[in-house]
Amino acid sequence: MSAVDLPADTAYGLDHLPFGVFSTEDEAPRVGVRVGDHVLDLAPVAAADGIDSAPVFAEPTLNPFLGLGRAHWEALRAWLVDLLTQEANAELVGQHLHPLAEVRLHLPIEVADYVDFYASEHHATNVGRIFRPDGAALTPNWKHLPIGYHGRAGTVVVSGTDVVRPQGQRKAPDDAAPTFGPSVRLDIEAEVGFVVAGATRLGEQVGVDSFADHVFGVVLLNDWSARDVQAWEYVPLGPFLGKSFATSVSAWVTPLQALRAARVPLPEQDPTPLPYLLGDDLPGYDLAIEVELNGTVVSRPPFASMYWSPAQMLAHLTVNGASLRTGDLFASGTVSGPERDQTGSLLERTWNGTEPVTVGDQERGFLQDGDTVVLRATATGTGGGRIALGEVTGTIRPATT
Ligand SMILES: O=C(O)/C=C/C(=O)CC(=O)CC(=O)O
Numbered sequence: 001m002s003a004v005d006l007p008a009d010t011a012y013g014l015d016h017l018p019f020g021v022f023s024t025e026d027e028a029p030r031v032g033v034r035v036g037d038h039v040l041d042l043a044p045v046a047a048a049d050g051i052d053s054a055p056v057f058a059e060p061t062l063n064p065f066l067g068l069g070r071a072h073w074e075a076l077r078a079w080l081v082d083l084l085t086q087e088a089n090a091e092l093v094g095q096h097l098h099p100l101a102e103v104r105l106h107l108p109i110e111v112a113d114y115v116d117f118y119a120s121e122h123h124a125t126n127v128g129r130i131f132r133p134d135g136a137a138l139t140p141n142w143k144h145l146p147i148g149y150h151g152r153a154g155t156v157v158v159s160g161t162d163v164v165r166p167q168g169q170r171k172a173p174d175d176a177a178p179t180f181g182p183s184v185r186l187d188i189e190a191e192v193g194f195v196v197a198g199a200t201r202l203g204e205q206v207g208v209d210s211f212a213d214h215v216f217g218v219v220l221l222n223d224w225s226a227r228d229v230q231a232w233e234y235v236p237l238g239p240f241l242g243k244s245f246a247t248s249v250s251a252w253v254t255p256l257q258a259l260r261a262a263r264v265p266l267p268e269q270d271p272t273p274l275p276y277l278l279g280d281d282l283p284g285y286d287l288a289i290e291v292e293l294n295g296t297v298v299s300r301p302p303f304a305s306m307y308w309s310p311a312q313m314l315a316h317l318t319v320n321g322a323s324l325r326t327g328d329l330f331a332s333g334t335v336s337g338p339e340r341d342q343t344g345s346l347l348e349r350t351w352n353g354t355e356p357v358t359v360g361d362q363e364r365g366f367l368q369d370g371d372t373v374v375l376r377a378t379a380t381g382t383g384g385g386r387i388a389l390g391e392v393t394g395t396i397r398p399a400t401t
Pocket residue numbers: 116117118119120123127128131189191223225234239332333334
């Protein structure tokens with residue numbers, strides 16, 4: 001018995017409870033929790049139950065709630081489970097449940113800084129082979145630190161937002177001079193994003209053991225990439241306009257607590273990293289990702305194969321004393337497993353377009369206008385069944401010329 005009716009096999013049951021921001025026709029965006037195929041409007045329910053922090057849920061982003069800190073997130077989750085478990089609350093809860101089909105979902109966080117890592121050994125090896133065929137696949141630093149760069153926070157968009165084909169300079173090695181125009185090698189990157197909460201001071205470091213104090217939860221993330229622009233611009237400072245035009249995230253943020261049963265050991269790290277990257281609790285997560293292109297699943301990247309733990313990424317991100325802000329977002333980097341059909345980018349999946357994938361009755365090297373990409377991911381929930389991260393979808397629109 002409980003306050004809501006849920007199918008036994010739902011991926012959004014009481015062991016999940018992801019947070020997002022939604023609006024209904026006549027009311028402003030506010031915080032909601034996904035329960036089955038409904039969204040629970042948190043502010044009025046929390047207010048009715050005498051929760052002090054109820055007003056943070058009437059805000060148009062999760063940031064004010066996230067800023068309250070870990071003890072508060074955990075207490076709120078316990079309250080929510082209790083509320084939804086008791087049949088006596090059925091009327092209160094029922095008044096504030098909206099069918100998903102009747103709401104609009106918004107970007108759940110106001111993104112402060114956005115950082116993207118490069119933490120898959122399989123991905124880094126593949127990209128090294130394709131982009132730098134004459135050198136070693138992995139750069140000498142790769143196994144000593146989680147490589148990353150700062151991306152563009154202002155162009156992080158919510159799932160469902162169209163992506164306009166970027167324009168820019170590109171020059172293949174054999175071209176005499178660069179040309180300008182719409183990217184002809186537009187790609188995806190299937191990634192997992194980590195939502196940071198709680199500000200730190202300049203000069204402060206967040207050690208590997210403080211990961212769960214500073215990461216509220218995870219989103220699925222598509223780091224759209226223009227490979228032709230990227231290949232010409234990135235030496236020596238790294239990715240710039242080939243990545244900054246759009247990064248899509250799921251509308252739902254899955255709390256770290258909901259992923260406790262999905263924790264797995266990391267692959268062995270050899271050589272042993274420096275002490276600030278070592279700790280007793282360096283979780284990997286067994287998330288089964290799926291990349292769908294125009295209705296056909298083209299790849300199944302396994303997040304469990306990532307070399308670096310997100311706890312190591314956060315420790316590295318702050319080891320120089322860079323401070324954190326609530327709403328910071330860091331992404332894992334493209335998730336690729338050892339097999340070709342486990343790679344998280346078309347660059348790898350089609351080996352730079354030379355081995356196209358079959359999608360329905362067509363073939364694809366890179367993305368064409370009108371193509372739709374959907375990323376999905378599931379994991380074992382604490383209740384023993386599967387939970388599903390919010391999906392990330394985007395459709396490519398022609399360049400604005
Ligand atoms: O190795 C390179 O030159 C480029 C790598 C990427 O494009 C990957 C990137 O953005 C990080 C990642 O997603 O793993």
